[in-house]
Amino acid sequence: MPKRxxxxxxxxxxxxxxxxKIDPACLxxxxxxxxxxxxxxxxxxxxxxxxxxxxxxxxxxxxxxxISTFPEFNIRTYVKHGEKAGVFFITLDAQSRxxxxxAPYAYGLPYRYxxxxxxxxxxxxxxxxxRVEGAEELIGSCIGTGQSMLAKPGSLDEFLxxxxxxxxxxxxxxxxxxxxxxxxxxRKAKADVITNTLAESYNLGILDVLKPDLVHMSxxxxxxTYSIEDVAT
Numbered sequence: 001m002p003k004r005x006x007x008x009x010x011x012x013x014x015x016x017x018x019x020x021k022i023d024p025a026c027l028x029x030x031x032x033x034x035x036x037x038x039x040x041x042x043x044x045x046x047x048x049x050x051x052x053x054x055x056x057x058x059x060x061x062x063x064x065x066x067i068s069t070f071p072e073f074n075i076r077t078y079v080k081h082g083e084k085a086g087v088f089f090i091t092l093d094a095q096s097r098x099x100x101x102x103a104p105y106a107y108g109l110p111y112r113y114x115x116x117x118x119x120x121x122x123x124x125x126x127x128x129x130x131r132v133e134g135a136e137e138l139i140g141s142c143i144g145t146g147q148s149m150l151a152k153p154g155s156l157d158e159f160l161x162x163x164x165x166x167x168x169x170x171x172x173x174x175x176x177x178x179x180x181x182x183x184x185x186x187r188k189a190k191a192d193v194i195t196n197t198l199a200e201s202y203n204l205g206i207l208d209v210l211k212p213d214l215v216h217m218s219x220x221x222x223x224x225t226y227s228i229e230d231v232a233t
Contacts, residue, residue, distance in 0.1 A: 006224035011054035013220035016142035018212040026205030034174040038078040050127035070096040071116040073129040086165040108170030140193035175228040181221040189217040
């Protein structure tokens, strides 16, 4: 992590993590120069993640009701620069006009405004999202099927979870933002995806957008995020 203080505090809560195995060539149009598509056993992955952003605020501030907590629905993939593995976001759909204005300006992140809901009923998370401009939708639910666990070293779970930075293209410069939190605790899960025109709107090589290859769910983590910095080239 950077030696300077973190800039933001937030919680990522009630996550459903839907993963699809794809041909790395399908990601090439989306990945900025300077990044390498990261693979596990020669396969690339994209993940769709519905969850709640909770208590989002600057480091020395308090959460603001109606602004600091909102549902988010993102599509991410897995990349690296040199040996530093991270994530890269294809889109971040969120019911937060503040994030949709601030995050592209401050981080270069491709936020889009969407109306969304996330419901928690015991071990079942249900979610629906519809983009205001374009009407792309994600509707479905996720139910846990196993005990909570941590990722084993060298496993696909570790590949998908244990990444502590994101890469972004900000003002046409490749940048990195670090995220500090405890290791992920998660469960295996099953998903019932009813509608996924969100994924269909991108040419990602997903064979069946209603049937992920692997599903996890997690109660989440408390996160400290850092302002972005240029990637050394």
